[in-house]
Amino acid sequence: MHHRPLIPAMAAISLLAVTTACSADTDAGASTTAKDGTTTVTLALDWTPNTNHTGIYVAQAKGWFKAAGIDLKIVPYGATAPETLVAAHKADFGISYQEGVTTARAAGQDITSVYAVTQKTNVTVAVRADRADIGSPKDLDGATYAGFGAPYEKPLLQEVVRNAGGKGDFKQVTLSTSAYAALYAGKADFAMPMPTWEGLEAELSGKPLKNFQLSEYGFPAIYSTLVASSDQYLKKNPETAKKFLAALDKGYRYAVDRPDEAADLLISANKSILTNTELVKKSERLLAKEYYKGADGAIGTQSAERWQAFADFEYKAGLLVDANGKKQTKTPDASEFFTNAYLPVAK
Structure with missing residues (x-):
């Protein structure tokens, strides 16, 4: 689960600024390729930079996105939720959480989870x-x-x-x-x-x-932090999506193996925000030990059973509505809410 409390002044930006920063065309949803051959990919954050985002900044600092031919543009969190930006094709990817994707997808929005940042419920x-x-x-x-x-x-x-x-x-x-x-x-x-x-x-x-x-x-396990995209983007840019997630996955695996070094890279990229370095280091160590990696050793992957269990809860609680704002009359098929198809093949 993820919380989005009031936006701090340092993170608050207008919708106009967000949509300007996100250059994806609302009709095309396709990545843009520069003259040097790199492809621009936009990623919308769900909050100010923190340890849930470590893999992103590690991959950026290590040059893994660049090596994959990707020019990553990180969009700061503002007045518009990442789910809204992704579903409206204003951002190629966004940091989200299971409840956010579940309610949006059930309402007919174009959003799909493609990577589970945390395997253990982080609340x-x-x-x-x-x-x-x-x-x-x-x-x-x-x-x-x-x-x-x-x-x-x-x-x-x-x-x-x-x-x-x-x-x-x-x-x-x-x-x-x-x-x-x-x-x-x-x-x-x-x-x-x-x-x-x-x-x-x-x-x-x-x-x-x-x-x-x-x-x-007895409450079902939740993917508290994940990366989402849209079906439109994924279908039009499958290879770019795979390259992006491969670099991202490499960043989170680095964080699992080297939490202190990963924390240093995260802090270095966000010095004005992450001033409590002791907190960042402790957080990174705990995530590396218990959260990024599942009990079965899984990193990034998601299961249909876990998605369905949470969708069942949301439906029974009367929290799911359709595109017209009316309550759902049956439990949705949550297997459509996520995909592991774009993850790097385990070696």
Whole structure:
């Protein structure tokens, strides 16, 4: 799962600026080739640069995109979500998450997941570490949840609480600060932070959290961070897509094997943003150890079972609508929401 809270000033840009930066034609959806033979590929970020994006910046710094004949243009996150840019063919690729692709695809938008950046669900239910009265999600009945106002949050948490033995009754407030800050300020009892960033940030700030993994309470595993494209782009540019993902995959594999060096490359490319180098290093090590790589050793790949399980949840929760805004009357076939066809062949 991925959260998109309020946009910080440094990341806020207008839709006009985004569409200008993304040169893909809304009708063609084809990459442009320069005189030197390189192909321009645009990638829209889902937030300011962070460790979920490490493979991108590693591949860029190492020259792997360039070696593949790709001139990568990274589009900063702004007022328009990457899913919207990709589906409108204003960006060739975009950083997204399973819920974002599921709801967009179910509504008839042209978006397909092509690479799973994280294999382990990168979000937990968290409370202050000193809350001895909360030993399980079942103890959250009657408590206050601090979230970002996304439609999926309440039904997800209700299922987790009920699976833990509770009723799923709790209050909600919208976050105006970081999750751990809200918890320690007494504004809420629990939140859903990313353990690879906010969780570590909380620890470094002397405000540690106690986490409950969603999978331990029967919730299906989620691809919290992924790379998406459009069917139109993929069909018109299959070889470019394969070269792009091969370079990207090489970047994330480097991050798995050399987290500290990968973190240094990420920081070097984003010095004005990633000023807390200790946080970046700790985050990179944790992602390399538990998140980029699946239990079966998989990197980048996705499964139909995992996509269908989450689509089933979204459908049952009444969160999926069609192109006309009407609720879906049957569970969608989630095997159409992703593809592994453009990934490099495992050696």
